[in-house]
Amino acid sequence: MSRLDIVDLRVAFDAPGxxxxxxxxxxxxxxxxxxxxxxxxSGCGKSVTMLAAMRLLGRRAHVxxxxxxDGLDMLALPETEMERIRGGRIAMIFQDPMSSLNPVxxxxxxxxxxxxxxxxLSGGAAAAEAVRLLDRVGIPAARSxxxxxxxxxxxGMNQRAxxxxxxxxEPEILIADEPTTALDVTIQAQILDLLRDLQAxxxxxxxxxxxxxxxxxxxxxxVAVMYCGRVVEHAPVERLFxxxxxxxxxxxxxxxxxxxxxxxxxxxxxxxxxxxxxxxxGCAFAPRCGAAEPGCHAIMPxxxxxxxxxxxxxxxxxxxxx
Amino acid sequence: xxxxxxEARNIARDFLxxxxxxxxxxxxxxxxxxxxxxxxxRxxxxxxxxxSGCGKSTLGRLLLGMLPxxxxxxxxxxxxxxxxxxxxxxxQRRRLQMIFQDPLGALDRRLTLGEQIREPLDIHETADVQARxxxxxxxxxxxxxxxxxxxxxxxxxxxxxRQRAVIARALILDPALVVCDEPVSALDVxxxxxxVNLLRELQARIGVAYVFISHDLKVVHHVSHEIAVMYLGRVxxxxxxxxxxxxxxxxxxxxxxxxxxxxxxxxxxxxxxLSGDPPSPLDIPPGCRFHTRCPAASDLCRRSEPALAPLxxxxxxxxxxxxxxxxx
Amino acid sequence: MIRFFASKLLRAFATILxxxxxxxxxxxxxxxxxxxxxxxxxxxxxxxxxxxxxGLDEPLWRQYLSYFAAIxxxxxxxxxxxxxxxxxxxxxxxxxxxxxxxxxxxxKILIGVPAGIYAALHRxxxxxxxxxxxxxxxxxxxxxxxGLMLVLLFAVNLRWLPSGGAETWLHTILPIVVLGTAGAxxxxxxxxSTMLEILGQPYIRTATAKGVPWFRVVSWHALPNAAIxxxxxxxxxxxxxxxxxxxxxxxxxxxxxxxxxxxxVANRDVAVVQVILLFVAxxxxxxxxxxxxxxxxLDPRVRTTRGKEG
Numbered sequence: 001m002s003r004l005d006i007v008d009l010r011v012a013f014d015a016p017g018x019x020x021x022x023x024x025x026x027x028x029x030x031x032x033x034x035x036x037x038x039x040x041x042s043g044c045g046k047s048v049t050m051l052a053a054m055r056l057l058g059r060r061a062h063v064x065x066x067x068x069x070d071g072l073d074m075l076a077l078p079e080t081e082m083e084r085i086r087g088g089r090i091a092m093i094f095q096d097p098m099s100s101l102n103p104v105x106x107x108x109x110x111x112x113x114x115x116x117x118x119x120x121l122s123g124g125a126a127a128a129e130a131v132r133l134l135d136r137v138g139i140p141a142a143r144s145x146x147x148x149x150x151x152x153x154x155x156g157m158n159q160r161a162x163x164x165x166x167x168x169x170e171p172e173i174l175i176a177d178e179p180t181t182a183l184d185v186t187i188q189a190q191i192l193d194l195l196r197d198l199q200a201x202x203x204x205x206x207x208x209x210x211x212x213x214x215x216x217x218x219x220x221x222x223v224a225v226m227y228c229g230r231v232v233e234h235a236p237v238e239r240l241f242x243x244x245x246x247x248x249x250x251x252x253x254x255x256x257x258x259x260x261x262x263x264x265x266x267x268x269x270x271x272x273x274x275x276x277x278x279x280x281x282g283c284a285f286a287p288r289c290g291a292a293e294p295g296c297h298a299i300m301p302x303x304x305x306x307x308x309x310x311x312x313x314x315x316x317x318x319x320x321x322x
Numbered sequence: 323x324x325x326x327x328x329e330a331r332n333i334a335r336d337f338l339x340x341x342x343x344x345x346x347x348x349x350x351x352x353x354x355x356x357x358x359x360x361x362x363x364r365x366x367x368x369x370x371x372x373x374s375g376c377g378k379s380t381l382g383r384l385l386l387g388m389l390p391x392x393x394x395x396x397x398x399x400x401x402x403x404x405x406x407x408x409x410x411x412x413x414q415r416r417r418l419q420m421i422f423q424d425p426l427g428a429l430d431r432r433l434t435l436g437e438q439i440r441e442p443l444d445i446h447e448t449a450d451v452q453a454r455x456x457x458x459x460x461x462x463x464x465x466x467x468x469x470x471x472x473x474x475x476x477x478x479x480x481x482x483x484r485q486r487a488v489i490a491r492a493l494i495l496d497p498a499l500v501v502c503d504e505p506v507s508a509l510d511v512x513x514x515x516x517x518v519n520l521l522r523e524l525q526a527r528i529g530v531a532y533v534f535i536s537h538d539l540k541v542v543h544h545v546s547h548e549i550a551v552m553y554l555g556r557v558x559x560x561x562x563x564x565x566x567x568x569x570x571x572x573x574x575x576x577x578x579x580x581x582x583x584x585x586x587x588x589x590x591x592x593x594x595x596l597s598g599d600p601p602s603p604l605d606i607p608p609g610c611r612f613h614t615r616c617p618a619a620s621d622l623c624r625r626s627e628p629a630l631a632p633l634x635x636x637x638x639x640x641x642x643x644x645x646x647x648x649x650x
Numbered sequence: 651m652i653r654f655f656a657s658k659l660l661r662a663f664a665t666i667l668x669x670x671x672x673x674x675x676x677x678x679x680x681x682x683x684x685x686x687x688x689x690x691x692x693x694x695x696x697x698x699x700x701x702x703x704x705g706l707d708e709p710l711w712r713q714y715l716s717y718f719a720a721i722x723x724x725x726x727x728x729x730x731x732x733x734x735x736x737x738x739x740x741x742x743x744x745x746x747x748x749x750x751x752x753x754x755x756x757x758k759i760l761i762g763v764p765a766g767i768y769a770a771l772h773r774x775x776x777x778x779x780x781x782x783x784x785x786x787x788x789x790x791x792x793x794x795x796x797g798l799m800l801v802l803l804f805a806v807n808l809r810w811l812p813s814g815g816a817e818t819w820l821h822t823i824l825p826i827v828v829l830g831t832a833g834a835x836x837x838x839x840x841x842x843s844t845m846l847e848i849l850g851q852p853y854i855r856t857a858t859a860k861g862v863p864w865f866r867v868v869s870w871h872a873l874p875n876a877a878i879x880x881x882x883x884x885x886x887x888x889x890x891x892x893x894x895x896x897x898x899x900x901x902x903x904x905x906x907x908x909x910x911x912x913x914x915v916a917n918r919d920v921a922v923v924q925v926i927l928l929f930v931a932x933x934x935x936x937x938x939x940x941x942x943x944x945x946x947x948l949d950p951r952v953r954t955t956r957g958k959e960g
Contacts, residue, residue, distance in 0.1 A: 041510035048386040056858055080863075087860030094852055094859075102853040104874045104950060114860050140598075149950040165860060182372035184537065186596045189581035193595060211510065214583030218590050226368055237587045255515035257544040259567055265522070268515035272480045275641065 004053070004090070005029045005174055009065035011045070011052045011229075012047035019062060020277040022048055024229040026065070030173060035199060035206040037220025037237065039213060043273060044226040046209045051273075054090065055082055069173075088118040091166035095178035097158035101150040107134075107161050108146030111168055118169035133164040135315065137194060143312050156187035163194065173205045174198075180215065192219055213256060216240055225249045229276065230302055233317075235275065235310040238259070245310065245317035247289045291316045326397075327498055327531050328385060330360040335380055336561065339604070352603050354380040356555040357394070359630070367527040369546030369563070371539055371578075375603055377555040382503045382535045386420055387411075416446060419492040423504035425484035429476040435487040436462070436472030442495045444582060461490040464527070465520060475618030482513035486520065493524060501533045506541060518544055531635045537583050543567055551575045554603060554611045557630055561637035571637065571644035594647055610642065618646040658942060662743045662935035670924055670933045674717065678710060681729050683918040704730055717920075726928075727921030729914075736921035740907055740929065746816060747906030750825050751891040756835055757830030758887060762878065766836070766841025771868065772845060781838060787833025793894075797901035814903035825902045829894060833887050840883050844876045851875070878948050879880070887939030889934035892926075 009026040012019035023045045030036045038046045051057050053067040061219065067074040069089065074082065086092075094100045102110060105133055113132040115121040121129055127146070136140035137160040151157050159179060166174055176195060180188035196219060199206045208219055216237065223240045225248065233246040244250045251269035271288040274280060280287055284311040286296040295316055303313040312318055334356050337385045339405040354377045362368045362385075366568055374539040383389040387396065387403040396403035398418060404411040422428050429438055439461055443454045462472055465486040485505065492500050502521070506514040509617065522545060524530065536542050542549060543563065550560040570576045570641045578596040601607055610627055611617040622642050630640040643650050684700045685692075700840045705716065720727060726737045750788050769781040804824060805813035848854065849872055857871040858864070895908030903909070907926050914922035946952045 041512065054859060056855060083861045083863055085861070086858065087862075092856075092859040094856060100852040100856045102857065102875070103873050104878075104948070105871075108949075113862065117861050151951050155582075162856070165856075169860065175543075184600075184805060185539070185581045186373065186577060186598065188583075189593050189595055192583070193593070212583060213511075213585040217585045217587045218583045241585060241587050252511060253585060255512045257515070257518065257540040258585070259540055259543045259579065259582065265373055266519055267518060269512035270516075272482055272513060273510075282467035 003029060003031045003070065005066075005068040006049065006053055007066040007068070009049060009052060009067065010063070011048055011057065013126050013279065014062075014064045017277065022276045023052065026226075027227075028224055028231065028234075028303045030205040030207055031263055032172065032205050033199075033203045034221040035196075035208055035219055037216040037223045038207060038209045038226060039211065039216050039223060040226035041211060041252075041273060043276065046211075046226050047177050047227040049226075050092070050177060050207060050209060054086060054092065054175070056086075079242075083117075087114055087166075087171075088169045089171055090173040090175065091169055091171035092168050092175040092177065093159070093162045093179050096182045097162050098150060098182070100162055101158055103150055105149075106146065107148050107150065107153070111146075111161070112167050114165050114168035130164075130168070133167055134161065136167070137161070137164045137198075139164070139191070154187075155183050156190060159183065159187075160194070161189055163191075163198070165190045167198065167202075170202075171204060173207070175207045175209070177209045178211070179208070181210070181212070188215075195219065212236055213241075213252060225252070228273065228279055230284070230313065232285065232313045233311065234303060235312075239308070239310045243310075245312040246314045247317065247322050249289050251288075326361045327364045327399060328360070328362040328533075329397045330358060330385060331395045331397075332357050333381075333384055333391040333396060334358070335350065335377075335384055335389065336392045350604055352604075353555055354603060355384060355391075356627075358552075358555075358557055359555075359579060360385065360533075360550065361530050362533055365531055365549075366547045367523065367524045367525065367532040367545050369542035369549040370533060370535045370550060370552060371537065371542045372552035373578075373600060375554070375600060376552040377603070378537075378552050379503055381552070382420075382501050382533065385533055386418060386501050387414070412446075416442075416495045417498045419495070419497040419500045421485075421488055421492050421500060421505045423507050425481060425488045425508075427474055427487050428483060431476055434473050434475055434647050435467065435479065435483075436469075439472065439487055439490045439494060442491060446495060448495070457494060460550060461494050464493070464524060465490040469490075480513070481509055482516055484498070485509065485513075485517050487583040489517070493499070493528070493530065496528065497530060499533065500533045503535045504537070505534070507536065507538065514541070516623050518535065521545060539578060550587065551578070554600065554606055556611065556640065557638075558572075558612065558641070559637075559639045561639075566636070569645070571633070571639040572641045573616045573643075573647060574612050576647060577617070610640075617650055618643045620649050658939055659949050662939070665935065666931045669927055670731070671714075673715060673923055673927050674920065675710075677915070677918050677920050677923060678713070681918045682706075683692065683920070684764070686917050687731050700730075701754045712728060717924075722809075728924050729919055729922045731914075731917050731919050731922075736919075736925045739922060740910065740925045742912050743905060743907045744929070746904065747899070747908060748890060750822060750904065750906065751895060753822070754827045754829035754833070755888060755891060757826060758833030759884060761830070762837025763841050764832040765838040767843045767845055767868075767873075767876075769838065770845030770849065778842075782842070785835040785838040785842075789839075790835075791831075793828055793832065793897045794901050796831060796896060797824070800824050800828060814901075816905050821902075821904075825898050825904055828901070829898050837880070837883060837887075841876065841880055844879050845872065848872045848875045874948065878945065881944050881948065882941055885937045885944075888940075889937035892930050892933055 006026055006028045012021045012022065013022040024050050027037065038049065040046045052061065052063045055074065057063065064074060069085065074085065081258055108130055111133065112126045115126045115129055126235045130146060131142045134145060139145050139160050150151060153161065179195065180191050183191060192215065195206065210216060220237045223235060223237050224231045225246065227248050232251045233244065235241065240249065244253060254267040255269060257266060269288055274284065280297065282299055283301050286292040289296065293316060301313045301315050303311045304318060305311060310321065312321065335354050335356055337352045339352045340349055358381060360368065370378045370381060380389065384391050398414055436458060439638050440454055440458045443457060450612045462469065465482065467486050467490065471479060471483060473650055506517050511518060518541060521532065525532065534542060534545050546563050548561065549563055549566050550557045551574065553574050559566065559570065570579055577596045580592060580594045582600065594617060600616055601614060609625050610623040613623040616623065620643065628640045628642050630638050632638050633644065654868065673891055684697045684706060688697055697890055720864055728734065729736050732739060744860045765781050770776040771775055772778045801813045801824065804811045811823055815821050852865055854867060857867045892907065896911060899906045899908035900912060911923065
């Protein structure tokens, strides 16, 4: 039973006026057989969290904290060890399937590269396994698609090929970063269905990063809501949607247009997200928060562990729940 | 029944395209919009929804007169829609405005928001300078931008504020119709809600009509009085918002609605999954163009293309077996 | 694909026709070869005989047409000065030019491309900044300035290398360096920016995220993509090799077709000028065709059509 624990993860990027902190202490964990949904608006740090954990941010990012894979600290491993984990124990898929596959190499070749790296398969065995994987992710006529280039396939088919490539290393954890954002809604439904099936079938842990609360509600078991580089609420999915405790989560839900509602006006969150370099004192959400108290502007609320596993980083929300 | 503001009759638009990869190959005709009838009433919103490649953006540009139709007729306020840049065209331009997805691309980086919002007044020289300034103030108030915000340049403000400026600029000449193509798709949900609310408030106050084009069924539901669903260049279903959402008739509309993820974990897996991808607009299937993916397709659907026809209650659908998710 | 190249060839032919016509008119209108070759003091009847012999007394359009009629018969004309076939004269000199140009091209590619890649991989370090400083220096110093400076240093002061002529391989070193420097600088800069753009692409992140070692990410995932635009630039360089010979050959008194062109223009020796121009235009056309062909080979998006999926 593998698990990934992210502890106090912080990331700062070099900028002309000094480093800018975009992740300000993230704690998350993922366990086998469950899907963690990470949700937030652009710039909240949801993608950066996973890229930092996988050490994919490059030299301009300063990463501190701990990322433990079954007790192994990934941030301290030598690069060659990380290469074995990436695509092997932990695989990733990304937002835009068209540009996430290499345009000059065939689908089959790219798939076989992963098989060679992580399963030591080559020749006929690799080809057979590649076809099997493409078939599993629902690509019709898998054998002939092997010799296609990414531009010859649709966005949905490319995302399936990406998923096949992620499965090729038989990962324990699959990180899906906005996997359906670039796709049409009917194709999104197909891909989400596929991801859910695969996760159940392989007992993988899955991290699903998205801005879409609908996708979260349909796919996740646990949810982390992020705002300005911090997790502000963390709960099992039913609890989060049934009784959201953080004013930001409530605001997000209230601002969603719903197809079943009649003529109710949307209730947007006033103002806009402050830039990472210029966060206010105390709770970063306080200036936009209807429930803010004087203390919120001075003291940053922390995500306190609770018996009901519904954690909220809010002075007001935590008191109300207690 | 209010008088028709914009009326499109059987409009179609072809593009000549090269097959990708074939640099010198024969060009082929791509019919992006194929025989569409649209009526927009004064002060109302017509939502146009569909997935990528369904022709909704081309339709939007046809309705604006930015693109001449290959066939069919367009009338705006009773007059033929002018594609030529003459005096009549200028008069129509004032009454017919547009808002696009990317507000940064729609704004000039070298002018302040205020200058750009006022620009249509300056171009059309509608009033003296003081009156124009007063009008600018009114518009800034209406879209919720402060005077200090108006003095900033596009890259100095957030995406939501930019889109407010674009809306102010579109509305400053008091148009009768604004065609909005994916106006909130680039915005985060909390900002999206602000802009959607703003568009609705402005409509209630000044009576402007919208054509609201989007791939997002939730947003379209929220802003529209009437909705047209497009698939591969055709309108497959059209009707009043509540009728459409309460009882979608076309299997495509039904699948589309069921595919939208709902923010409610209790409502999982009620989806109608469509198989495969939409066909290429260069390769439209014979018969009903949806039959290749339709869960309710019959032999009839493979042979003959259904026309968009009214049901008993006036709701229009282009389907041989409306209301079904399984073959008859 | 065949139609694609047929249209390319047709356009190339039109280009060459235009170049040749333009050169013919400019040379004919700007000076009189009879006076320039015979000398102003030559007896008038000798000049008249020269004119009659070369057809210079006929109207310009007749000369132009008979020039092309001759070309159609495979006759590229005679040099008025040497009274030998122009093609032979130029072909005699061509190997000497190539003896400079091909090594210079190798210098450009073998220094420029690796330097660009290396700088990109060490972006914003002192390695990158130093490489780029040399690159800017390389392509912003004009050929003749660099040539003269090198001659002053290595030939006049240090006396390590000869200042001009073509007797030994030592004579080739300075001209090759001069010819190679600018191109290497341009290629380094171009390769660097191309590499940086490619390294920022999502598919590079995909490759890293699936555990591909960095060396292979660069060599197998990034380089083939970076090669596509870089090949275009190298193609242009190959096309302009002969044209680039003019200045350098003059500085180093190198007996190639660059200097031959200078002399032929001075004498209004049309046939020789035209043959050289044909070589120049021809090399550009051929290298352009080669680039198009390579594009198809390197970039599957050009080569293959979008298939029907499902």
